[in-house]
Amino acid sequence: MEKKTVVVALGGNAILQRGQKGTLEEQMSSVYGTCEQLAEMVLSGKWRLVITHGNGPQVGSILLQQEAAKESVPPMPMDACGSQTQGLIGYMMQQCLHNILDARGKGDIPLATVVTQVLVDKSDPAFQNPSKPVGSFYTAVEAEELNERMGWDVVEDAGRGWRRVVPSPDPVSIVEKEFIGILVKNRAIVIASGGGGIPVVRENGQYRGVEAVIDKDLAGERLAEDVGAQVLLILTDVPQVKLHYGKPEEKALSTMTVEEAKRYMEEGHFAKGSMEPKVRAAIRFVEAGGERAVISSLSQAGEALDGQAGTQVVRS
Amino acid sequence: MEKKTVVVALGGNAILQRGQKGTLEEQMSSVYGTCEQLAEMVLSGKWRLVITHGNGPQVGSILLQQEAAKESVPPMPMDACGSQTQGLIGYMMQQCLHNILDARGKGDIPLATVVTQVLVDKSDPAFQNPSKPVGSFYTAVEAEELNERMGWDVVEDAGRGWRRVVPSPDPVSIVEKEFIGILVKNRAIVIASGGGGIPVVRENGQYRGVEAVIDKDLAGERLAEDVGAQVLLILTDVPQVKLHYGKPEEKALSTMTVEEAKRYMEEGHFAKGSMEPKVRAAIRFVEAGGERAVISSLSQAGEALDGQAGTQVVRS
Numbered sequence: 001m002e003k004k005t006v007v008v009a010l011g012g013n014a015i016l017q018r019g020q021k022g023t024l025e026e027q028m029s030s031v032y033g034t035c036e037q038l039a040e041m042v043l044s045g046k047w048r049l050v051i052t053h054g055n056g057p058q059v060g061s062i063l064l065q066q067e068a069a070k071e072s073v074p075p076m077p078m079d080a081c082g083s084q085t086q087g088l089i090g091y092m093m094q095q096c097l098h099n100i101l102d103a104r105g106k107g108d109i110p111l112a113t114v115v116t117q118v119l120v121d122k123s124d125p126a127f128q129n130p131s132k133p134v135g136s137f138y139t140a141v142e143a144e145e146l147n148e149r150m151g152w153d154v155v156e157d158a159g160r161g162w163r164r165v166v167p168s169p170d171p172v173s174i175v176e177k178e179f180i181g182i183l184v185k186n187r188a189i190v191i192a193s194g195g196g197g198i199p200v201v202r203e204n205g206q207y208r209g210v211e212a213v214i215d216k217d218l219a220g221e222r223l224a225e226d227v228g229a230q231v232l233l234i235l236t237d238v239p240q241v242k243l244h245y246g247k248p249e250e251k252a253l254s255t256m257t258v259e260e261a262k263r264y265m266e267e268g269h270f271a272k273g274s275m276e277p278k279v280r281a282a283i284r285f286v287e288a289g290g291e292r293a294v295i296s297s298l299s300q301a302g303e304a305l306d307g308q309a310g311t312q313v314v315r316s
Numbered sequence: 317m318e319k320k321t322v323v324v325a326l327g328g329n330a331i332l333q334r335g336q337k338g339t340l341e342e343q344m345s346s347v348y349g350t351c352e353q354l355a356e357m358v359l360s361g362k363w364r365l366v367i368t369h370g371n372g373p374q375v376g377s378i379l380l381q382q383e384a385a386k387e388s389v390p391p392m393p394m395d396a397c398g399s400q401t402q403g404l405i406g407y408m409m410q411q412c413l414h415n416i417l418d419a420r421g422k423g424d425i426p427l428a429t430v431v432t433q434v435l436v437d438k439s440d441p442a443f444q445n446p447s448k449p450v451g452s453f454y455t456a457v458e459a460e461e462l463n464e465r466m467g468w469d470v471v472e473d474a475g476r477g478w479r480r481v482v483p484s485p486d487p488v489s490i491v492e493k494e495f496i497g498i499l500v501k502n503r504a505i506v507i508a509s510g511g512g513g514i515p516v517v518r519e520n521g522q523y524r525g526v527e528a529v530i531d532k533d534l535a536g537e538r539l540a541e542d543v544g545a546q547v548l549l550i551l552t553d554v555p556q557v558k559l560h561y562g563k564p565e566e567k568a569l570s571t572m573t574v575e576e577a578k579r580y581m582e583e584g585h586f587a588k589g590s591m592e593p594k595v596r597a598a599i600r601f602v603e604a605g606g607e608r609a610v611i612s613s614l615s616q617a618g619e620a621l622d623g624q625a626g627t628q629v630v631r632s
Contacts, residue, residue, distance in 0.1 A: 021389075021390050022389065022390055023390040023392075024390075024392045024393060024396050024525075061385075061389045062381075064385050064388055064389050065378075065381035065382055065384065065385040065389055066381060067385075068381065068384035068385035068388075069377075069380050069381040069383075069384035069385065072380055072384075073337075073338065073377045073380050073381055074337050074338055074339040074340075076339075076340045076404075077340060079407070080340050080404055080407070083403040083404045083406070083407035083408075084378075084400040084401075084403045084404050085400075085403070086403045086407075086431075087399040087400045087401070087402045087403025087404065087406070087431055088392075088396055088399045088400050088403065090399070090403070090431040091395070091396070091399035091402075091431050091433070091514055091525075092399075094431060094433070094492075095433065095516070095523050095524075095525070098491075098523065099521075099522040099523055102521060102522070103521060103522070108494075110492070110494040110495035110498060111492075111495065112430050112431055112432070112492040112495040112496075113430070113431035114428050114429070114430060114431075115402075115403055115406040115407050115410060115428055115429035115430075115431070115507075116428070117407070117410070117411065175414075176410075176426070176427075176428040178424075178426040178504075179426035179427065179428040179499065179504055180428075181426075182426060182498065182499060182502045182504060183495065183498060183499070186498045186502075188494075188495055188498060191431075198407055200411070205415075205418060205419060206415040206418070206419070207411050207414065207415060208411075209407075209411070
């Protein structure tokens, strides 16, 4: 049976648990657990895997470190920070997943991380309206000083202090799609587009990094299109998409059509920056020709991929 | 004509010039200049490129940043730091090289960075004798404190202060060699094994990162063997290997056989940690069946690769 390709988009909890400080040991331990789930998909013999992941806490740590050492080491912009997290998280994942597969007799599957740039549009309205909070919290005075000295956009964040915000533009395409495509065609497992990819624009025919953060599920959707995946599997904290989330009439969905998903989104069922981009990515993928998109939790990943759990988003 | 494969090992000056602070702009500018040289090799139509590079200043910066923020962000061991630099330097190189090739009509060549682990032997004597200095300089008092608190080996460095030293074990093999091999076979340009690779040992059948730094030229040699390259090109500050370096009778070599190279090495012509590992890598590569190894400077890279400059190391 010809294997199908699935792009698995992992949430932050796949790498670091809430409340952890973020030692390498802690992160390796979470990643190991995540990779045990991923290994089952590989071992089923039914799937080729392409893996993508978030990088919020890891970029946050780098921004803190950059700031603490800024007198001796020049801080770097967001594109460079993102590239560092792709190296770090990719390393942890490729080591853990290989170790698990090797112990199960599948150590011969080529497996590694590809540093990935994602093209965004210079004229994306997101650049006029930076909205994604990154890094530390500041006082109002510090915020004003950072705005003046660094040109940062800084906003008040839900009463918790002031934070830098950066644009979150829509991903247009995966710059390294042919490179990744070669690997997928040759039965390799690829980790790519980590943290939503390194955001670049095209200017005078040249790619150039920009200070932005791309939503990792929307970037994962582009990746899935660009490698011709049949399924996009988005893993998060909750086992299923819910209507009336947190209210008495809350209702979990085991299936929704693209049309239903659009209606629910318009009705405001899905939280911005949380479930909303996941549903948006799922809709896009199916509309672009994907067989189905699945939203579920890490612990039910395998069953969800088999259609037995999670929320299946289908054409009709 | 069938293309030959060359592994190009870039020195530190390919990424950052001496005296620079290390802003992203400075590094991108150096990398762009380096990639202009590399692009010529690609455009000649004669070579498939696999690129590897050092990461000394970049790891140094990360170690400084980690230390400055250690109260809020747990510092990470050397393997994790190395993985971050692979992401960062790989990103700069793949963006610059693609931009240059694209402007010359070759933007369709798939090109990216593969996060790379390099296996070392747990029983390598280097682990008993840490010798590679990394990171900041300390006072004698700080050095003692770091030794006690962190278990670091700290030594006095040529009158300039105290520094941490880590083991520099010999590379045994490239963990991701099949993954990289698929790409090379399919006409992709690959950046791999940056900073000598992420050092890992094998323990109970599992890979595990270790606190060490692998010499990037020796790792580049392993990479060249593992991808079946015909040529290993090591680029450094000087245009040719020299005997009696810095003395009146100094003599530059345009060719040396493996046998001559071994004799010169025994006679102590090549500085440890500098020219010595380059000559050692060249000898190994040719003895393992490589057509030739070349040691030259970045500015003469193309001619050296064509056999018209640099020092050619050949079987006989």
